[in-house]
Amino acid sequence: MTEPRVHLAAAFGLRWQSDLPLDHFAPLEQGDPDVRVSRVAALAERGSLASVRRGHIYADGTRFPWEEEAVFDTYAGSRVDYLPGPAWKGVLPHAFYGTVAAQVLAWRGLIPLHACAVEIGGRAVLIAGPGGAGKSSLMSGLLETGAALVSDDLTAIDMRDDAANALPGRTTIRLGEAVAQWTGGMRIASPSPATRGKYVIRPVTRTSAAGLPIAALLDLGQDAVLPPAARAQAFARHLFRPAWLAALPGHPARLQALLRLAARVPVIGFPAIEAQGQAAHVARAHAALARIEALIAS
Amino acid sequence: MGLDMTDKLWRRNDDWVGSPIEDSYVMVNIESGTYVALNPTARAIWEALETPRTQAQVEASLLSQYAVAPDACSQSVTKALQEMQAQQLAS
Numbered sequence: 535m536t537e538p539r540v541h542l543a544a545a546f547g548l549r550w551q552s553d554l555p556l557d558h559f560a561p562l563e564q565g566d567p568d569v570r571v572s573r574v575a576a577l578a579e580r581g582s583l584a585s586v587r588r589g590h591i592y593a594d595g596t597r598f599p600w601e602e603e604a605v606f607d608t609y610a611g612s613r614v615d616y617l618p619g620p621a622w623k624g625v626l627p628h629a630f631y632g633t634v635a636a637q638v639l640a641w642r643g644l645i646p647l648h649a650c651a652v653e654i655g656g657r658a659v660l661i662a663g664p665g666g667a668g669k670s671s672l673m674s675g676l677l678e679t680g681a682a683l684v685s686d687d688l689t690a691i692d693m694r695d696d697a698a699n700a701l702p703g704r705t706t707i708r709l710g711e712a713v714a715q716w717t718g719g720m721r722i723a724s725p726s727p728a729t730r731g732k733y734v735i736r737p738v739t740r741t742s743a744a745g746l747p748i749a750a751l752l753d754l755g756q757d758a759v760l761p762p763a764a765r766a767q768a769f770a771r772h773l774f775r776p777a778w779l780a781a782l783p784g785h786p787a788r789l790q791a792l793l794r795l796a797a798r799v800p801v802i803g804f805p806a807i808e809a810q811g812q813a814a815h816v817a818r819a820h821a822a823l824a825r826i827e828a829l830i831a832s
Numbered sequence: 833m834g835l836d837m838t839d840k841l842w843r844r845n846d847d848w849v850g851s852p853i854e855d856s857y858v859m860v861n862i863e864s865g866t867y868v869a870l871n872p873t874a875r876a877i878w879e880a881l882e883t884p885r886t887q888a889q890v891e892a893s894l895l896s897q898y899a900v901a902p903d904a905c906s907q908s909v910t911k912a913l914q915e916m917q918a919q920q921l922a923s
Binding site for chain 2: 761762763764765766767770780785786789790792793794796797
């Protein structure tokens, strides 16, 4: 007789329980779950308040179809139902760890940012920028200088109780082939359509903090010094899945929290990736580190 | 004499939320996502308009808080209210 498998893991300040492995979160032995993820045979009938792309917003949550793989229903930031679709692959797709997680976080009053984060000197440094600007690559370079992973791609910001903390997210990062070779850690997956052609690496050095005060946002491809209004705009520009967030309840409070975040956290412009090769990769990380350390010391 | 602008009851546009950032007061429009930074006069007016007020009442409020001559206050408030109307911060 086999017991039903229950997987418990931590991410974004929450304990997640699932009937499928949570490969990109940090495994936990025990604890009461904050979010329960389970397969359903059919989706519940729910009255749509608004539609966002192919998804819906309801009074108590969201519906998010991910390609032909699965449809996710979230409830009150505490429950995720998934209905496998025709292209179901037997594992939670990456979109679960991104868009679905972000919807859960937003429903709970956290701010999902499209940013990587590393721990340097006990504080979190966020790295944001447009696609192709080299966020994950810069994060990988910083990990090699001794920084610890906080999160890749999606970072949860906790502005509740007058805090401004980054919460550790996924334990893995997605990297192109060359950068993956220069990055220490366990290789979880090789390039495939599911990984958008990237390697998936679990770095050895990951933060052990539950939450980290934010030292700065490195905004790739922006000017070096941003005036206050532009700084606030920079945070808003890097909201994760902004169309969803704008339609979810509590958006005015979220925007106001972003203003408070901008009041407390400096935004440092930093060049987008230009040169290829390992020497340029290392030099870029050291240049960023010098900029960050000067800021922390000031 | 036609309708005096001072008879108009000015009120905030509730689509905006704001917060001080360094020396600026930055506001975001929650509908459009537009950001603006208010100068000190506009910020003082925004705060005075927590309840709808006429321009004369706004000026009286500012004169009670800041050491400024009434004529200069009136000129600044007139200009700032015009700009705030143009930015759809107040109407």
